[in-house]
Amino acid sequence: MVEVDFSTLNFRGYLVQDEPLSRHTSLKVGGPADLFAVPEDAVDLLELVRWLEPHRIPWFIIGGGYNLLIRDGGIRGAVISLERLKRIEPANHEYGLIRAEAGAENLAVVRFAQERGLGGIGFIAGIPGTVGGALKMNAGAYGAGILERTSRVTLLRNSRVADYPTEELDYGYRRLSLAPGDIILAAFFSLIERNPDETEKEIQKDLELRRTKHNVGHPSAGSFFKNPPGQAAWRLMDQAGVRGAQVGGAQVSPVHSNFLINRGGATARDFMELATMVKERVKGVTGVELEEEVRIIGVK
Numbered sequence: 218m219v220e221v222d223f224s225t226l227n228f229r230g231y232l233v234q235d236e237p238l239s240r241h242t243s244l245k246v247g248g249p250a251d252l253f254a255v256p257e258d259a260v261d262l263l264e265l266v267r268w269l270e271p272h273r274i275p276w277f278i279i280g281g282g283y284n285l286l287i288r289d290g291g292i293r294g295a296v297i298s299l300e301r302l303k304r305i306e307p308a309n310h311e312y313g314l315i316r317a318e319a320g321a322e323n324l325a326v327v328r329f330a331q332e333r334g335l336g337g338i339g340f341i342a343g344i345p346g347t348v349g350g351a352l353k354m355n356a357g358a359y360g361a362g363i364l365e366r367t368s369r370v371t372l373l374r375n376s377r378v379a380d381y382p383t384e385e386l387d388y389g390y391r392r393l394s395l396a397p398g399d400i401i402l403a404a405f406f407s408l409i410e411r412n413p414d415e416t417e418k419e420i421q422k423d424l425e426l427r428r429t430k431h432n433v434g435h436p437s438a439g440s441f442f443k444n445p446p447g448q449a450a451w452r453l454m455d456q457a458g459v460r461g462a463q464v465g466g467a468q469v470s471p472v473h474s475n476f477l478i479n480r481g482g483a484t485a486r487d488f489m490e491l492a493t494m495v496k497e498r499v500k501g502v503t504g505v506e507l508e509e510e511v512r513i514i515g516v517k
Contacts, residue, residue: 221252226268230301231255238291238515241298242282243345245436246485248291248515255298259318259378259402262297266400267376269295277514278400280320280347284354284438289485290516299349302402305329313337313408314368319349319401323356326406327420336411338366339419343427345439349401354510355388358423364388371403378402391443391510433470435478441492442475442507451475453505457498464491485515 223232232254238247252274256262269276275294279285299320308314313335317326323341326348330336340358341351352370355362369380374396387394395401442450454460454474461471466483469491470476477488496507 221272221274226265228254228256228261228265228268230257230261230265236296238282238287238296241279241296242285242287242438243436244286244438244483244488245479246289246483246488247287248289248485250292250294250296252295253298254295255301257301259302259373262299262302262400262402263373263376263378265295265297266373270376278349280350281322281345283346283350284511286438286485286488286511286513288489288513288515288517292515297400299347299402303347307333308405313410314405315408316403316405317348318403319347319352321348323347323351324420327416330406330408331411331413331416331420334410334413335408336416336419337408338363338406339416339423342420343423348404352401352404353393353395354391355393356391362388362390364393366406366408367404368407369405370401371405373400373402374398380405430473433472433476433478435468435470435480437470437476437478438511440475440510441477442495443510445505445507448505449475450507453499453503453507454495457495457502459495459498462491462494464488464494467491469495486517489513 235249236253237249239245254265277292277296279298302318302320305317305321308316315330323344327339327342340361341363344356351363355364367383369382371380444450451474459469460474462469465487466480467487468478468480470478500506
């Protein structure tokens, strides 16, 4: 547990100690964070980071807590939620630009663009979570990634806020590689003119697909494993016969094999052991080595 004196911190947001992270992740597992902070805005975030640095307290950023598995020992240091940084605004309509902060919900961004006759990112409508998480994982569907529609990313880097053109960033399939300590604050999306009715069809098609195929009925982190090139992880898992396999409270969903679900009372260790078993069986049957899409962090 980090022992600190908060008297010198001018912080307007929410700050608590020893916060169970199971309350803040979609899998509903995860040990405590020494500090848990929710800044009011980017200025508040900058104040917090500049206070943490001289105290040598490490930090980790979360948004909606999706695509994340936090180990049972929790996180030493500070966990910062950007859930209040959710402003969406036009940036330059002539060029189809809108700006969304990291805590904005994916669907809210798609709706904001739709209302202004802009589209091109409807594929994130059904992806749970926020802009920051979508960018960090280069979230996408149907062969498209969100960074392909992003012109600039606003980062807090070395205690300075600046915009970075996407072409200067290192990204690829389901990843955006940033320097240690970088924090995604916002993104500028470069969109195209699109009839709102067409966007609505795209949204409803995506939501319906996810309702029918991804409605697993229990807490999950979304797709647990990346799709190997030219293959689908769930098909490989079915070939290996792991659909429905269970360790403790963690289970391979009977509805969709690439979703590992919390049947109730699961621990992060349950998920880690289940994931290891799945990878071993898939490798043994198909020869393919699966790689986790979820981020796994924290102390064992």
